[in-house]
Amino acid sequence: MEVVALIPARYGSTRFPGKPLALLRGKPMIQHVYEHTRRVRGLADVIVATDDERIAQAVRSIGGTVAMTRPDHPTGTDRLAEVAQGLTADVVVNVQGDLPFFPPSLVEDAVAALTRSSAAVIATVKTPIHDFTEWQNINVVKVVTDHEGYALYFSRSPIPYTRDQVAGPQVQSSKFKVQSLESKSDTQAAILGYRHIGLYVYRRDFLFTFTRLPRTPLEQSEQLEQLRALEWGYRIVVSDTERPTLEVDTPEDLQRAEEALS
Numbered sequence: 001m002e003v004v005a006l007i008p009a010r011y012g013s014t015r016f017p018g019k020p021l022a023l024l025r026g027k028p029m030i031q032h033v034y035e036h037t038r039r040v041r042g043l044a045d046v047i048v049a050t051d052d053e054r055i056a057q058a059v060r061s062i063g064g065t066v067a068m069t070r071p072d073h074p075t076g077t078d079r080l081a082e083v084a085q086g087l088t089a090d091v092v093v094n095v096q097g098d099l100p101f102f103p104p105s106l107v108e109d110a111v112a113a114l115t116r117s118s119a120a121v122i123a124t125v126k127t128p129i130h131d132f133t134e135w136q137n138i139n140v141v142k143v144v145t146d147h148e149g150y151a152l153y154f155s156r157s158p159i160p161y162t163r164d165q166v167a168g169p170q171v172q173s174s175k176f177k178v179q180s181l182e183s184k185s186d187t188q189a190a191i192l193g194y195r196h197i198g199l200y201v202y203r204r205d206f207l208f209t210f211t212r213l214p215r216t217p218l219e220q221s222e223q224l225e226q227l228r229a230l231e232w233g234y235r236i237v238v239s240d241t242e243r244p245t246l247e248v249d250t251p252e253d254l255q256r257a258e259e260a261l262s
Helices: 029-038 053-060 076-084 104-116 132-136 184-189 204-212 217-222 226-231 251-261
Strands: 003-009 045-050 065-068 091-095 120-129 142-145 151-155 170-172 178-180 193-203 235-240
Touching: 003 029, 003 076, 029 045, 029 053, 045 053, 045 076, 053 065, 076 091, 076 204, 091 104, 091 204, 104 120, 104 193, 104 235, 120 142, 120 204, 120 226, 151 226, 151 235, 193 204, 217 226, 226 235
Parallel strands: 003 045, 003 091, 045 065, 120 235, 142 193
Antiparallel strands: 091 193, 120 193, 142 151, 170 178
16 A cells, blocks of 8 residues: 655644744754654655645755645644645555654554554554653543554543542553552553554545544544544554653643753
């Protein structure tokens, strides 16, 4: 199958205006994302989809490919669908512009998960959460899956909830046994839940279907687009990665990324 990666990028982010051009290690964020995406094996092309000439110029200056889009798209997915109309690819990868240092295998595994599944129309990624502050953070989206790896729900709240809690934070192991966190080393080793990494792989035809679907109550409540697909009965397969991936949603995240990389 032909696979094309699209990177939606807009200047007017609510939480972090100008984020694609924010400097990280002396390079604009969009450059980091583009260069890492180019390292993914099996891609026919990598295209930045933007309505902002400043972002377009930054990408062109490093030899990247840009598709200029309308400025009135309500979401990044709608922006991708506009670009995908002119593609012949079977699969479209949505690489979020807030993933400056993701490993190429992250995308490769998600593409493989979608191609193996006859039921799924979208693939995405999850990674274990070990930090209690991250577990409670509403900007960290969590996901729960069934035993075959299909998404059951995504939420900004910590899920699943452990009903029979005792004193102290609780965790749920991979075998669904509850255990108490009694030391710092236990906290670091335990899996509190799973963080959803904002990377999506779509069957191209479904991408057009998805953008035509009316928004749903859970999507609007959580402000999570992927819930629209679940509420309309479509399946999302979720691949696993053990490697934490930096996501930059706010200026504070950018600062933490700089510190971590130092």
